[in-house]
Amino acid sequence: MILDSKIPGGALEEKWEKHKFNIKLVNPANKRKYDIIVVGTGLAGASAAASLAELGYNIKAFCFQDSPRRAHSIAAQGGINAAKNYQNDGDSIFRLFYDTIKGGDYRSREANVHRLAEVSVNIIDQCVAQGVPFAREYGGLLDNRSFGGAQVSRTFYARGQTGQQLLLGAYSALSRQIANGKVEMHSRTEMLDLVMVDGKARGIVTRNLITGKIESHSAHAVILATGGYGNVFYLSTNAMGSNATAAWRAHKKGAFFANPCYTQIHPTCIPVSGDHQSKLTLMSESLRNDGRVWVPKEGRKGLTASEAVAIPEEERDYYLETKYPSFGNLVPRDVASRNAKYVCDEGRGVGATGLAVFLDFADAIKRDGKDVISAKYGNLFDMYKQITGDNPYEVPMMIYPAVHYTMGGLWVDYNLMTSIPGLYALGECNFSDHGANRLGASALMQGLADGYFVIPYTIGDYLAQTPYDKIPTDHEAFKAAEENVKSINRKLLSIKGEKTVDEFHKELGHVMWDYCGMSRNAEGLKKAKEEIKKIREEYWQNVKVIGANEELNMSLEKASRVADFLELGELMVDDALHRSESCGGHFREESQTEEGEAKRKDNEFSYVAAWEYKGTDNESELNKEALQFENVKLTQRSYK
Amino acid sequence: MNLTLKIWRQQDANTKGEMKTYEVSDISPDMSFLEMLDVLNEILSKKGEDPVHFDHDCREGICGMCSMVINGRPHGPKQAITTCQLHMRSFKDGDTILIEPWRATAFPVVKDLVVDRGAFDRIIQAGGYISVNTGGTPDANEIPIPKKVADEAFDSATCIGCGACVAACKNASAMLFVSAKVSQLALLPQGHVERKTRVEKMVAQMDEEGFGACTNTGACSAECPKEISLENIARLNREYVGARLSSENI
Numbered sequence: 001m002i003l004d005s006k007i008p009g010g011a012l013e014e015k016w017e018k019h020k021f022n023i024k025l026v027n028p029a030n031k032r033k034y035d036i037i038v039v040g041t042g043l044a045g046a047s048a049a050a051s052l053a054e055l056g057y058n059i060k061a062f063c064f065q066d067s068p069r070r071a072h073s074i075a076a077q078g079g080i081n082a083a084k085n086y087q088n089d090g091d092s093i094f095r096l097f098y099d100t101i102k103g104g105d106y107r108s109r110e111a112n113v114h115r116l117a118e119v120s121v122n123i124i125d126q127c128v129a130q131g132v133p134f135a136r137e138y139g140g141l142l143d144n145r146s147f148g149g150a151q152v153s154r155t156f157y158a159r160g161q162t163g164q165q166l167l168l169g170a171y172s173a174l175s176r177q178i179a180n181g182k183v184e185m186h187s188r189t190e191m192l193d194l195v196m197v198d199g200k201a202r203g204i205v206t207r208n209l210i211t212g213k214i215e216s217h218s219a220h221a222v223i224l225a226t227g228g229y230g231n232v233f234y235l236s237t238n239a240m241g242s243n244a245t246a247a248w249r250a251h252k253k254g255a256f257f258a259n260p261c262y263t264q265i266h267p268t269c270i271p272v273s274g275d276h277q278s279k280l281t282l283m284s285e286s287l288r289n290d291g292r293v294w295v296p297k298e299g300r301k302g303l304t305a306s307e308a309v310a311i312p313e314e315e316r317d318y319y320l321e322t323k324y325p326s327f328g329n330l331v332p333r334d335v336a337s338r339n340a341k342y343v344c345d346e347g348r349g350v351g352a353t354g355l356a357v358f359l360d361f362a363d364a365i366k367r368d369g370k371d372v373i374s375a376k377y378g379n380l381f382d383m384y385k386q387i388t389g390d391n392p393y394e395v396p397m398m399i400y401p402a403v404h405y406t407m408g409g410l411w412v413d414y415n416l417m418t419s420i421p422g423l424y425a426l427g428e429c430n431f432s433d434h435g436a437n438r439l440g441a442s443a444l445m446q447g448l449a450d451g452y453f454v455i456p457y458t459i460g461d462y463l464a465q466t467p468y469d470k471i472p473t474d475h476e477a478f479k480a481a482e483e484n485v486k487s488i489n490r491k492l493l494s495i496k497g498e499k500t501v502d503e504f505h506k507e508l509g510h511v512m513w514d515y516c517g518m519s520r521n522a523e524g525l526k527k528a529k530e531e532i533k534k535i536r537e538e539y540w541q542n543v544k545v546i547g548a549n550e551e552l553n554m555s556l557e558k559a560s561r562v563a564d565f566l567e568l569g570e571l572m573v574d575d576a577l578h579r580s581e582s583c584g585g586h587f588r589e590e591s592q593t594e595e596g597e598a599k600r601k602d603n604e605f606s607y608v609a610a611w612e613y614k615g616t617d618n619e620s621e622l623n624k625e626a627l628q629f630e631n632v633k634l635t636q637r638s639y640k
Numbered sequence: 641m642n643l644t645l646k647i648w649r650q651q652d653a654n655t656k657g658e659m660k661t662y663e664v665s666d667i668s669p670d671m672s673f674l675e676m677l678d679v680l681n682e683i684l685s686k687k688g689e690d691p692v693h694f695d696h697d698c699r700e701g702i703c704g705m706c707s708m709v710i711n712g713r714p715h716g717p718k719q720a721i722t723t724c725q726l727h728m729r730s731f732k733d734g735d736t737i738l739i740e741p742w743r744a745t746a747f748p749v750v751k752d753l754v755v756d757r758g759a760f761d762r763i764i765q766a767g768g769y770i771s772v773n774t775g776g777t778p779d780a781n782e783i784p785i786p787k788k789v790a791d792e793a794f795d796s797a798t799c800i801g802c803g804a805c806v807a808a809c810k811n812a813s814a815m816l817f818v819s820a821k822v823s824q825l826a827l828l829p830q831g832h833v834e835r836k837t838r839v840e841k842m843v844a845q846m847d848e849e850g851f852g853a854c855t856n857t858g859a860c861s862a863e864c865p866k867e868i869s870l871e872n873i874a875r876l877n878r879e880y881v882g883a884r885l886s887s888e889n890i
Contacts, residue, residue, distance in 0.1 A: 051774040129777035133794040140784025172769035179765040239697040273670040
């Protein structure tokens with residue numbers, strides 16, 4: 001199939017303006033004749049639902065949590081980028097565009113990224129008008145901080161809780177539209193299938209998580225804003241409920257899945273403390289500004305943080321400072337993560353599990369004093385102490401990389417429409433703007449750009465060409481989708497095997513982490529594919545799901561999500577195997593420079609890999625969308 | 641560690657609940673409280689028994705989903721954290737731990753430790769926003785806001801909507817929750833236009849939901865995982881009286 005990205009012609013900076021003029025409009029009186037479903041209420045979903053309702057469309061919004069305010073966007077700490085140039089330090093839309101393309105290791109679309117940079121400035125205006133309490137200077141104007149991958153200060157922030165404040169802003173706009181009767185909100189409701197009529201997305205089938213009732217919802221268009229799929233790895237910084245089910249089931253109905261192997265592994269997370277671990281907690285990347293990363297030169301299994309204090313300087317290996325003298329501890333996320341893995345693989349990891357490295361503030365405290373360090377990182381130090389019991393003012397922190405964000409997602413064109421007409425994907429759920437690596441403070445920007453400023457325009461173009469007729473939910477397509485969902489749940493409940501859902505999920509997570517994590521090679525990936533198939537096969541014969549469908553049943557909810565992770569995991573491995581280059585978060589050991597750094601193969605792999613579902617037992621089919629670079633020059637990254 | 645857990649079990653909203661006793665062993669002090677419950681649930685699942693249902697999601701203390709009363713205190717014995725951030729090193733080997741859901745008329749139990757906090761959403765829907773549509777907003781730096789005011793508004797805005805304030809209050813009052821949102825928007829110049837109607841509508845909705853009255857005992861703020869200050873309640877009272885005296889809106 002030929003993938004038409006629908007990127008408008010003309011000069012880069014004129015594309016979006018021209019496109020907005022050229023696409024069709026739905027007249028205000030006719031908007032109320034169209035129904036739109038929005039699944040997910042994070043930054044992308046809540047902002048889209050609110051903005052579309054304000055325009056006059058009838059919205060049905062869905063989230064699996066008890067309230068739309070709980071979506072995992074809320075946990076984002078650092079900030080949101082915008083090319084406001086308030087600091088007079090040379091920022092511009094083009095610079096934000098350039099930094100994002102380069103940060104993504106030249107694997108994203110120029111036109112999409114430029115549009116993202118353009119609308120970034122409107123996002124800040126919008127959020128301030130909603131009452132988002134961004135950090136301010138004494139003069140009353142907005143403050144900015146700098147972030148990785150940029151040489152300007154363009155990050156707006158609300159202490160360490162920017163995601164929370166932005167989400168509550170979008171939630172308030174959504175709440176206003178719920179009160180207006182323009183949004184019908186369904187919380188504790190999970191989408192379990194997409195309904196297609198005449199090749200177009202026309203509705204969804206959901207499960208009411210309280211009663212178990214399987215229900216159909218009809219609409220003229222469906223928007224998925226369901227986040228990323230990091231929980232394939234079992235342990236990640238995602239929320240416990242974050243899942244890929246809505247996106248995956250849409251994929252099985254024909255929506256292509258793009259670049260699934262692009263996952264971001266964040267270097268500074270609190271290490272796993274044992275088998276009981278349920279999730280991982282991120283510690284802000286900013287810690288690497290003052291902390292020094294090290295492990296002992298000779299491996300010492302089980303070394304604790306308090307024992308580490310006594311280790312003399314000459315027995316320590318500050319490996320990032322040695323290997324990358326110019327960037328030192330501030331190398332990009334992927335480089336820092338990979339090197340932590342290498343030293344642990346050598347047996348030099350520390351802590352009870354041997355899967356941790358030290359992040360030491362002793363020198364910084366000696367140099368600047370405890371008060372200065374506390375002013376910068378006090379809340380993070382407290383959080384660390386709360387979780388681990390160690391006091392980072394006295395002993396070094398232990399950190400280890402963890403899965404954090406997925407750049408891959410449903411393939412979308414310039415209008416954010418997937419390969420299924422009438423089905424859109426927004427935010428982390430789509431693949432569009434971050435290439436092979438996302439820069440810090442860009443996830444919030446993309447979620448809100450898609451929801452507030454892109455979809456309200458582009459969806460009109462599709463709806464203007466769609467008849468007003470509604471499809472009743474007793475249509476055979478709805479009945480068939482309902483039956484499909486019911487049969488999956490029936491099957492899961494009827495197996496009554498020996499192993500719990502979590503046991504399978506952990507097994508999958510181990511395979512993904514070992515072979516499709518920070519560093520990948522063909523042999524390992526092939527092995528992973530076989531392992532995943534085996535786990536999946538066993539899953540459908542031996543999983544133990546407790547209870548019934550007609551009740552609040554978290555065991556069943558999880559079972560249906562893990563069933564999808566077991567399929568998605570294999571596609572991630574397929575994608576990682578086929579892309580025999582290294583780029584961004586995807587490091588293939590076979591493709592590295594002489595110094596051991598990631599080496600792209602632009603001639604072979606300068607494309608988006610969009611996978612088409614061909615049945616669970618068949619291999620997925622690869623479709624390629626070539627990436628054209630007309631405004632930036634492709635270069636190899638170096639941090640030596 | 642070996643522990644005895646006494647947990648509220650209730651099949652659904654219409655069934656009578658009861659405290660049930662469970663034993664767990666080999667609990668690591670490094671586990672979070674919810675991970676300890678995960679261990680119990682794995683044991684129960686293996687035995688074919690219904691696992692204990694509880695709300696949880698981010699497990700980083702920010703989503704506000706986790707909600708349980710531990711030994712009589714919302715979010716457990718430690719100050720300024722949510723249940724998901726509570727670790728087992730706060731308990732001793734051999735302890736008996738009582739685990740109950742939020743108890744309030746306005747938060748009916750859904751199952752076990754899961755309650756329905758939809759009332760909070762409806763209070764926000766009644767007026768917890770600034771009525772601006774997407775687009776057409778002025779430049780973000782057009783209205784300077786003194787840092788002190790912005791910081792104070794931020795402190796109020798950090799509420800995670802978990803409902804511990806209601807669970808802690810002997811009257812099951814939602815005043816701390818409502819006042820935090822009223823304060824945030826009353827402090828900021830953008831919120832001034834709707835200042836009076838907002839407080840009136842939100843308080844009216846709070847009353848309609850069946851939350852109790854505030855008698856200023858301060859338990860809400862003491863148990864709040866985000867340490868939302870009682871000053872917010874004082875501000876709400878001022879805003880409310882001012883609105884009632886001068887507003888013709890409702």
